[in-house]
Amino acid sequence: MRGHSFAHLGNPDLRSRLVSQVAQDRASTATLVALIAEFDARKLYLPEAYPSMFAFCVHELHLSEDSALKRIRAARTARQFPVIFEALAGGRLNLSGVVRLTPYLTRENADELLTAAARHTRTEIEELLARRFPRPEPLAMVQALPATAPGPNPDLAPGAWGQVAPGPVGEPAPRAKVTPVAAERSLLQLAIGRSFEDKLRYAQDLLGHALPCGDIARVLERGLDALIEKLERRKFAATPRPRPSERPSSNPRHVPAQVKRAVWERDGGRCTFVSDTGRRCSARRMLEFDHVEAVARGGRASVAGIRLRCRAHNQYAAECAFGADFMRHKRDEARRQAEARRQEIEAQARARAAAEEVVAPLRVLGFRADEARRAAALCESIPDASLEDRVRRALSYFQPRGRTVAPATIGLG
DSSP, X not given: OGGGOOTTSOHHHHHHHHHHHHHHHHHHHHHHHHHHHHHHHTTTTTTTTOSSHHHHHHHTSOOOHHHHXXXXXXXXXXXXXXXXXXXXXXXXXXXXXXXXXXXXXOTXXXXXXXXXXXXXXXXXXXXXXXXXXXXXXXXXXXXXXXXSOOOOOTTOOTTOOOOXXXXXXXXXXXXXXXXXXXXXXXXXXXXXXXXXXXXXXXXXXXTTTTOTTOOHHHHHHHHHHHHHHHHHHHHHOOOSSOOSOOOOOSOTTOOOHHHHHHHHHHHXXXXXXXXXXXXXXXXXXXXXEEESSOGGGTOOOXXXXXXXXXXXXXXXXXXXXXXXHHHHHHHHHHHHHHHHHHHHHHHHHHHHHHHHHHHHHHHHTTOOHHHHHHHHGGGGGOTTSOHHHHHHHHHGGGSOTTOOOOGGGOOOO
């Protein structure tokens, strides 16, 4: 214990030792953040059988959840703006300040904003950001409250409603929180909206015969049972009466329902990636059915040929098989195609809106609704034209070939 007791130090020595230790801590923090940044960039958590850098920091490095989030966010920001590493080591910025600055930093303002925030507390940085990036003020809210607001009670009577006192005006609603309170018992706290409350009360009414007490926990559990059953049907074709087989598909990537069910049960609804040290990935979210042998190399969608992988390890396996550059190119291509589809959908929506706007003037001119809509369809090819030009184009639908509509005959008011 001698190494952690400093009662023997005089005041000047104690102060000097404290200041020196803080400087070392800042330097080590900057080094740790830099190491996390590089480890994260290389995705070295994947071969260790972790689905994310956060999971690696929490379960392998044993950082707290908050500490891991803060350091990962600071590391990713500092990787974009390396001057942050020096600022952390020198004490000009702390981790909380970096995290607070992250959403506002750009390549254009980074140097100036980081300089302005240097050696300021988190509160002072928040005030600086409020001045430079003002946000609309929240509307004042008047809310009726009971005379006394009881605290959370894990033993609420059947059908009773716990109450949560609201925070100050402008604060975000409290996040849902599950807190263990006893063996096999936890306290759930969350803020709900009127729609949620109406649905919950309606569910209590519908379950009046089965649950006369209206116990909220039992109502929610029944709702979760129904939701899980629905999601399992969609995710891996779970059903109490499976069909013997389904018609074969021409798509080599299609995984039959019976294969999904068998694979999900065999793999326990968990990623199957295993590290060189024998550690299996614990991810149960974002799971995908992955071909053991790539489809491009002849892989088949059989029970033996399909496995569960989380998205991160599915992509990692693809990069190991085909190379990181190839997969990066494929992802970029997929993003470009998705963006092209989005733009095409938006263009079609604009074209339909431009045509729809022409229907009303045509109706005023005495055309029937069906005639007006067929004529207005001609305007989908000129969505950016003026309304008058679009009406001219629509009227050409009713004119014999070779004749045009004179501008004077169009009365748009």
